[in-house]
Amino acid sequence: xxxxxxxxxEIKLNPKKYIVSKTDRKGKIVYVNDYFSEISKYNExxxxxxxxxxxxxxxxxxxxxxxxWNSIQNNRNITAVVKNLAKDGKHYWIITDFDIQKDANNExxxxxxxxxxxxxxxxxxxxxxxxxxxxxxxxxxxxxSENYLNNFLEEKNMSYQxxxxxxxxxxxxxxxxxxxxxxxxx
Amino acid sequence: MMNxxxxxxxxxEIKIKKRTLIFSKTDVxxxxxxxxxxxEKISGYSNxxxxxxxxxxxxxxxxxxxxxxxMWSKLRxxxxxxxxxxxxxxxxxxxxxxxxxxxxxxxxxxTRHYISYRKxxxxxxxxxxxxxxxxxxxxxxxxxxxxxxxYLNGYLDENRMSYCDLIISSMESKDRVLSKxxxxxxxxxxx
Numbered sequence: 041x042x043x044x045x046x047x048x049x050e051i052k053l054n055p056k057k058y059i060v061s062k063t064d065r066k067g068k069i070v071y072v073n074d075y076f077s078e079i080s081k082y083n084e085x086x087x088x089x090x091x092x093x094x095x096x097x098x099x100x101x102x103x104x105x106x107x108x109w110n111s112i113q114n115n116r117n118i119t120a121v122v123k124n125l126a127k128d129g130k131h132y133w134i135i136t137d138f139d140i141q142k143d144a145n146n147e148x149x150x151x152x153x154x155x156x157x158x159x160x161x162x163x164x165x166x167x168x169x170x171x172x173x174x175x176x177x178x179x180x181x182x183x184x185s186e187n188y189l190n191n192f193l194e195e196k197n198m199s200y201q202x203x204x205x206x207x208x209x210x211x212x213x214x215x216x217x218x219x220x221x222x223x224x225x226x
Numbered sequence: 227m228m229n230x231x232x233x234x235x236x237x238x239e240i241k242i243k244k245r246t247l248i249f250s251k252t253d254v255x256x257x258x259x260x261x262x263x264x265x266e267k268i269s270g271y272s273n274x275x276x277x278x279x280x281x282x283x284x285x286x287x288x289x290x291x292x293x294x295x296x297m298w299s300k301l302r303x304x305x306x307x308x309x310x311x312x313x314x315x316x317x318x319x320x321x322x323x324x325x326x327x328x329x330x331x332x333x334x335x336x337t338r339h340y341i342s343y344r345k346x347x348x349x350x351x352x353x354x355x356x357x358x359x360x361x362x363x364x365x366x367x368x369x370x371x372x373x374x375x376x377y378l379n380g381y382l383d384e385n386r387m388s389y390c391d392l393i394i395s396s397m398e399s400k401d402r403v404l405s406k407x408x409x410x411x412x413x414x415x416x417x
Contacts, residue, residue, distance in 0.1 A: 060384060062376075062380045062383075064376075070373065070376035070377065070380060071376060071377050071379070071380020071381065071383075071384075072380075073384055083364075084361050084364065084365055084377065085361075085364045085365055085367075085368045085369075088365050088368070088369055088373050088376075088377055089368070089369040089373055223386075224383060224384055224385075224386045225383050225384065
């Protein structure tokens with residue numbers, strides 16, 4: 041599939057709505073809710089069976105996905121701020137959270153991701169870091185980009201998770217809303 | 227079984243009177259054993275054409291295979307099933323019915339027959355299910371039935387329901403009267 045070309049235009053998300061997707065162990069999409077289709081502009085047929093990086097934006101540093109993937113594969117939930125690319129080239133910023141579903145043998149079966157809108161204030165804080173990481177990735181390679189992030193976090197004495205939580209602490213209301221959505225899938 | 231040409235869908239819906247009670251009985255393979263007069267009338271097939279034919283003689287191409295797969299797997303596990311189905315009449319028109327399928331066993335506990343009790347469906351339910359069924363069909367055409375089943379499960383998770391709940395919730399509450407009718411019909415058939 042040809043990747044859409046980013047237009048630089050941002051899609052405004054409804055703060056009351058969640059983008060939900062369910063993937064298998066390998067990250068292949070098995071379910072998306074209506075809002076996912078509406079925002080990403082891909083229909084269900086295009087999304088089901090596709091790897092989740094179908095909405096990956098080139099402005100996103102690889103290291104963020106590496107951290108996310110490492111965490112959920114090891115059964116630890118993680119919160120991340122991500123810029124996604126819609127089919128029409130527009131983008132939308134989301135904060136994501138996971139639910140790790142296991143089968144009867146306690147093996148990971150599915151990941152359900154819940155995403156909601158992030159305020160422009162948070163985007164402003166994280167965008168320069170991502171920009172820097174992508175820049176290093178492209179000029180000096182993935183490893184250097186990872187080192188840079190590690191140093192950046194070490195200086196703050198935080199993990200990526202803590203860093204995100206620190207700048208994007210969910211409001212009480214959004215937390216309650218998220219928990220009720222999550223209950224549906226557990 | 228007779229060899230019959232299946233008509234092309236015309237897109238015309240056959241309206242079914244509210245209190246019409248329809249049933250069909252199949253053997254374990256899904257071949258029709260008997261049907262109510264109303265089923266003959268609505269489907270446009272004669273009793274001769276129906277008896278001995280597989281039940282999918284009335285299968286509409288708009289129906290996702292996912293549903294039939296789930297239905298059969300439940301029935302084989304001995305679970306009774308509720309399902310809302312769009313069916314194809316002999317002339318290509320279609321009709322929507324909700325079915326409750328009962329499992330009939332012999333003295334040894336082996337399944338002998340399935341009896342499907344059908345009744346008309348509220349318009350609002352049809353509208354809702356048409357959208358879901360279309361998505362399922364598109365997904366299974368592109369990615370296979372397993373993908374359809376996964377998608378349906380995700381949809382039901384999100385709406386916090388089983389498929390059976392979805393069917394029940396799609397039926398209007400005034401259908402309680404119809405449920406009573408179904409019960410009466412069940413008793414009559416089982417006599």
